Amino acid sequence: MSVFTKVSHGELKRFLARYPVGRLLNFQGIGEGVENTNYFVDTTDGRWVLTLFERLNYDDLPFFLGLMEHLASQGFPGAMPARTLEGDTLTSLNDRPAALVRRLPGGGVLFPTLEQCRAVGQALGDLHVIGQSYAGRCANSRGPDWRRETAEAVLPKAHATAQALIASELEAQAHLDLAALPQGVIHADLFRDNALFVDDRLTGIIDFYYACNDALLYDLAITVNDWCFDPDGRPDAARWQALVSAYCSRRQLTRAERDAWQLTLRAAAFRFYLSRLFDWLFPREGDVVHIKDPEAYRLILDHHRQQVPPAP
Structure with missing residues (x-):
C-alpha cells in the first residue's frame, strides 16, 4: 500500500456521498506496500480502507471484490467491500478504479508467535x-x-x-x-x-x-x-x-x-x-x-x- 494518487478532502467527501457510510470525519494516506494508493477513512458510520487501483483495470477488479464478498459471507475473516447506494462495489475516484472496504481491527506483526x-x-x-x-x-x-x-x-x-x-x-x-x-x-x-x-x-x-x-x-x-x-x-x-x-x-x-x-x-x-x-x-x-x-x-x-x- 502506497500513495501514488493524491485525494483532497473535497474529492473524498464527494466520493463518499455515493455510499451509505455517514459523514467524513478524517482520512490518512497509508505508506506501506508497493502497488496501490490506500487511505484510512473514518466516517460517522465506521472505519474504512479506500483503495485506488494504480495498475489493475476495471475488468480485473470484479474477481477480487467478488472473492472478498464470497469469503466474508462464508465466515472467513476477510474485509467486506462496501456497496454504493446503487449497489456497486467498484467505482472510480480521480481517474482510478476505486473500492471502499470495512477496516478490520488489529494490526500486522513483525515477529510472529x-x-x-x-x-x-x-x-x-x-x-x-x-x-x-x-x-x-x-x-x-x-x-x-x-x-x-x-x-x-x-x-x-x-x-x-x-x-x-x-x-x-x-x-x-x-x-x-x-x-x-x-x-x-x-x-x-x-x-x-x-x-x-x-x-x-x-x-x-x-x-x-x-x-x-x-x-x-x-x-x-x-x-x-x-x-x-x-x-x-x-x-x-x-x-x-x-x-x-x-x-x-x-x-x-x-x-x-x-x-x-x-x-x-x-x-x-x-x-x-x-x-x-x-x-x-x-x-x-x-x-x-x-x-x-x-x-x-x-x-x-x-x-x-x-x-x-x-x-x-
Whole structure:
C-alpha cells in the first residue's frame, strides 16, 4: 500500500456521498506496500480502507471484490467491500478504479508467535477450501511468463552475481509444472502485514488484489517464506512446523505436492526477489512510496537452493 494518487478532502467527501457510510470525519494516506494508493477513512458510520487501483483495470477488479464478498459471507475473516447506494462495489475516484472496504481491527506483526503462525496456517487452509466454491476465475498475473519477462527486464541493470542467480533459477524453474498440482483460489500475497491480529487472535486477512487461480501449494510456499524466515535468511523451524501443520489440519497435501515442495518454495522466493529487484531498479513516482529491499528474498532463495526443506 502506497500513495501514488493524491485525494483532497473535497474529492473524498464527494466520493463518499455515493455510499451509505455517514459523514467524513478524517482520512490518512497509508505508506506501506508497493502497488496501490490506500487511505484510512473514518466516517460517522465506521472505519474504512479506500483503495485506488494504480495498475489493475476495471475488468480485473470484479474477481477480487467478488472473492472478498464470497469469503466474508462464508465466515472467513476477510474485509467486506462496501456497496454504493446503487449497489456497486467498484467505482472510480480521480481517474482510478476505486473500492471502499470495512477496516478490520488489529494490526500486522513483525515477529510472529507460534500461535499466530498456527492461526495463519489454518486461515490459509480454510481459504483454499472455501475458495473451491467461488465461481470467479483469474489467471496469475505474476506466473511463469511474468517471471521470465521480468528477469529479461532486470538482467541488463543487475550486477553479475544477480544475473547468474536469475539465469540459474530460470533454468531450474523450467522443470516445475505448477499447473499439474491441485488448483484453486490463492491469496498469493499473505505476508505478515496482510494478516491482522489482536494479541494472538487473528482478526483479518486483507489485500486480496494479487488473488488468482493457481497451485494451492504455491500459496503455502509464499506464506512460509515470509512467516517462517528470520531477516538473515535462516528458517525458524518451530514457526515453520506450526504454520504447515496447522494448514494441513485444514487441507491435506497430495503426494505430488510433497514431491514438488522444494522447487515450489524456490518459485515463491524467486517471484518476490524479482518483483523487489524490478522496483529497486525501476522505482515509481508517488507521494509516499515504499520500496522493499530484494536482498531478503535473495537470502531465502539461496537457502532453498542449498537445503532440502522439511517434508510438509
